[in-house]
Amino acid sequence: MPLHPDSLQFEFNSARASLHAEGLSVPDAHDLANSLTLGHGLPSMGIPAIAPVPATVSFDVEWSGEIDRATVVNEAQNFRGDFIKTGSTIKWSSIQDGFSFESEDADPTRSFGATLGREQNGVFFNET
Amino acid sequence: MGLRFPRDSILGRHISNHLREVHGHPAGRDRAGLSRRTFLTSAAGAAGLAFWLPELAQASDQGVGKSAAPKPIPGGVAPLGIFIHHFPAQLTAAPLDTLNEPSQITDFKGFVGLTRLRGAGTSPQYPGTLAYQSDMGFMKGVFIAEAGNLHQGVFGFI
Numbered sequence: 001m002p003l004h005p006d007s008l009q010f011e012f013n014s015a016r017a018s019l020h021a022e023g024l025s026v027p028d029a030h031d032l033a034n035s036l037t038l039g040h041g042l043p044s045m046g047i048p049a050i051a052p053v054p055a056t057v058s059f060d061v062e063w064s065g066e067i068d069r070a071t072v073v074n075e076a077q078n079f080r081g082d083f084i085k086t087g088s089t090i091k092w093s094s095i096q097d098g099f100s101f102e103s104e105d106a107d108p109t110r111s112f113g114a115t116l117g118r119e120q121n122g123v124f125f126n127e128t
Numbered sequence: 129m130g131l132r133f134p135r136d137s138i139l140g141r142h143i144s145n146h147l148r149e150v151h152g153h154p155a156g157r158d159r160a161g162l163s164r165r166t167f168l169t170s171a172a173g174a175a176g177l178a179f180w181l182p183e184l185a186q187a188s189d190q191g192v193g194k195s196a197a198p199k200p201i202p203g204g205v206a207p208l209g210i211f212i213h214h215f216p217a218q219l220t221a222a223p224l225d226t227l228n229e230p231s232q233i234t235d236f237k238g239f240v241g242l243t244r245l246r247g248a249g250t251s252p253q254y255p256g257t258l259a260y261q262s263d264m265g266f267m268k269g270v271f272i273a274e275a276g277n278l279h280q281g282v283f284g285f286i
């Protein structure tokens with residue numbers, strides 16, 4: 001979704017970025033299957049159709065702590081660029097009618113993978 | 129959240145056609161039925177995949193017109209057998225030279241970020257700990273929109 005430029009702070013050379021939003025309106029799709037099927041569910045897998053409901057989310061996502069960096073050229077997927085593997089954290093909350101949720105505090109041990117990059121793809125792939 | 133496209137965008141048509149041709153129409157919708165709590169077991173992931181909900185995107189207009197809508201990358205993965213134009217964040221232990229495309233839009237030049245986190249939280253309406261997984265990212269730069277014009281913007285994948 002388009003975001004206000006102020007929602008993103010990015011320092012590529014320092015391997016740091018942060019993404020922030022407050023009270024962002026989102027559809028709560030209930031589960032992955034209903035998100036992917038626009039609320040149709042997957043009856044063949046025993047997942048019933050459930051219509052999305054309005055919700056809001058607030059979050060702070062941080063990328064920091066350089067682990068590795070490399071130039072990557074992936075011709076099969078038609079992208080190239082300089083990429084940095086980092087740590088990451090998130091603190092988020094969500095509210096909807098009759099339900100709210102607040103995550104635990106940001107914890108870097110919860111990150112399974114994080115990447116920052118400066119890239120070009122598609123028609124820009126070969127641009128110097 | 130996530131990138132949002134109108135129903136008649138390239139991506140919107142692609143997803144709608146796929147749902148109609150592969151998954152057919154639903155027998156009905158359980159609007160009152162299951163608890164919303166389970167949403168939060170994969171909340172950010174599900175919300176992130178709302179990126180691929182053109183109908184919802186149109187209903188919750190965020191000001192992106194068709195002519196300025198970005199185009200999806202051609203590749204991606206297929207959770208539950210449903211193709212989406214997105215590669216999950218690379219795991220920490222994997223070498224960068226095996227990196228998949230972190231951007232969700234093509235004909236793009238700029239900065240990207242992608243991450244996968246898992247954790248837990250609490251709700252006043254639920255007497256226990258709830259688990260979640262979040263796939264979050266951003267793209268900031270210039271892109272060629274559907275109509276062929278060059279645009280500049282910041283997008284979130286949430």
